[in-house]
Amino acid sequence: MSNxxxxxxxxxxxxxxxxxxxxxxxxxxxxxxxxEWMFKQQAFLRTHSTGDAGETGPDNRVIExxxxxxxxxxxxxxxxxEGEANWPEESPFHTPVFVLTKEVRAPWERKGGTTFYxxxxxxxxxxxxxxxxxxxxxxxxCGGRDVVLQxxxxxxxxxxxxxxxxxxxxxxxxxxDGVDKRTLALxxxxxxxxxxxxxxxxxxxxxxxx
Amino acid sequence: MSNxxxxxxxxxxxxxxxxxxxxxxxxxxxxxxxxEWMFKQQAFLRTHSTGDAGETGPDNRVIExxxxxxxxxxxxxxxxxEGEANWPEESPFHTPVFVLTKEVRAPWERKGGTTFYxxxxxxxxxxxxxxxxxxxxxxxxCGGRDVVLQxxxxxxxxxxxxxxxxxxxxxxxxxxDGVDKRTLALxxxxxxxxxxxxxxxxxxxxxxxx
Numbered sequence: 001m002s003n004x005x006x007x008x009x010x011x012x013x014x015x016x017x018x019x020x021x022x023x024x025x026x027x028x029x030x031x032x033x034x035x036e037w038m039f040k041q042q043a044f045l046r047t048h049s050t051g052d053a054g055e056t057g058p059d060n061r062v063i064e065x066x067x068x069x070x071x072x073x074x075x076x077x078x079x080x081x082e083g084e085a086n087w088p089e090e091s092p093f094h095t096p097v098f099v100l101t102k103e104v105r106a107p108w109e110r111k112g113g114t115t116f117y118x119x120x121x122x123x124x125x126x127x128x129x130x131x132x133x134x135x136x137x138x139x140x141x142c143g144g145r146d147v148v149l150q151x152x153x154x155x156x157x158x159x160x161x162x163x164x165x166x167x168x169x170x171x172x173x174x175x176x177d178g179v180d181k182r183t184l185a186l187x188x189x190x191x192x193x194x195x196x197x198x199x200x201x202x203x204x205x206x207x208x209x210x
Numbered sequence: 211m212s213n214x215x216x217x218x219x220x221x222x223x224x225x226x227x228x229x230x231x232x233x234x235x236x237x238x239x240x241x242x243x244x245x246e247w248m249f250k251q252q253a254f255l256r257t258h259s260t261g262d263a264g265e266t267g268p269d270n271r272v273i274e275x276x277x278x279x280x281x282x283x284x285x286x287x288x289x290x291x292e293g294e295a296n297w298p299e300e301s302p303f304h305t306p307v308f309v310l311t312k313e314v315r316a317p318w319e320r321k322g323g324t325t326f327y328x329x330x331x332x333x334x335x336x337x338x339x340x341x342x343x344x345x346x347x348x349x350x351x352c353g354g355r356d357v358v359l360q361x362x363x364x365x366x367x368x369x370x371x372x373x374x375x376x377x378x379x380x381x382x383x384x385x386x387d388g389v390d391k392r393t394l395a396l397x398x399x400x401x402x403x404x405x406x407x408x409x410x411x412x413x414x415x416x417x418x419x420x
Binding site for chain 1: 222224374376378380389398402406
């Protein structure tokens with residue numbers, strides 16, 4: 001049975017991206033500072049075909065664990081468009097990726113095992129398709145923020161992991177702005193930190209008002 | 211040598227108080243949900259003279275550690291006024307408390323070892339006075355938010371602890387809104403969690419741009 005999870009990098013003031021985002025500035029102004037800890041990990045660099053360099057400590061294991069459990073990814077149209085303009089020829093997902101979009105487009109197969117499927121089926125049916133092809137592994141709701149929040153609030157996510165970077169963006173896109181708190185009940189499960197980033201892992205509660 | 215520290219309860223969407231705060235609603239609408247984990251701990255209830263009830267697990271030890279290290283407190287005028295209307299006769303601080311205010315007022319001595327001193331000396335001189343009377347113990351910058359941020363940005367704080375409750379307020383006062391990120395560099399030191407709350411402890415970096 002596939003678990004459905006979200007893993008987001010977030011600044012200490014709550015932002016997942018800076019202002020002025022777009023295909024030429026995918027994380028927004030200052031947004032890369034939220035992910036700097038990740039960009040230097042071996043597991044991240046390997047996935048992005050940058051060889052065997054990088055750190056191999058606890059933060060690397062966090063990334064390794066995330067990548068190794070993913071059987072399929074789901075993302076929004078805007079995240080895809082921002083990525084399409086920037087990913088290397090070998091897309092870094094290495095799984096089927098479902099892109100939520102109204103655009104009708106044939107599957108787009110990339111080197112290294114990533115195939116993008118463009119779907120307009122709604123949250124639940126897309127998730128069902130992702131689970132079908134995940135081969136018993138887990139499904140990651142990648143982003144962007146709106147898609148993540150929609151899946152969280154629809155009660156379709158089992159686990160939320162936040163990697164809290166000790167930086168401030170001051171502007172941009174906050175993960176939880178506009179959240180409907182009646183639909184989202186979280187219970188912390190674990191917390192670890194390095195000097196660069198703090199990882200907090202939550203289980204989504206199924207009971208309560210939902 | 212006294213360390214200077216901040217400990218704040220904060221919601222997952224970054225708020226330390228809800229909207230519509232005032233002496234009759236000191237934490238603002240919904241604000242108590244951020245501190246519910248604390249209100250049920252033995253160390254908190256004891257400090258508020260509510261007897262020996264309460265939980266005694268890891269979250270209680272966090273509170274015990276905080277209270278046991280404090281030799282003097284500093285707070286803003288508004289936090290004092292909100293508290294004055296609500297604290298029991300035996301104020302819960304049990305140390306000297308310096309209240310930053312333009313009001314000229316004689317020291318106010320309460321049962322149980324709390325004396326409030328009303329000072330208009332600026333951040334640094336008030337801190338120096340607090341260290342003098344702390345008897346080698348630490349100085350806590352209690353709040354409210356503006357006073358905490360002023361001390362943080364002035365480079366006068368050694369440690370910041372956040373107790374991150376898995377709740378959302380959606381409105382109110384955010385700890386880091388308007389923070390000048392050039393003046394505040396944090397390094398995570400530890401992170402622990404219970405099912406109710408996640409404690410993240412930061413050291414303030416003295417180097418860098420400051």
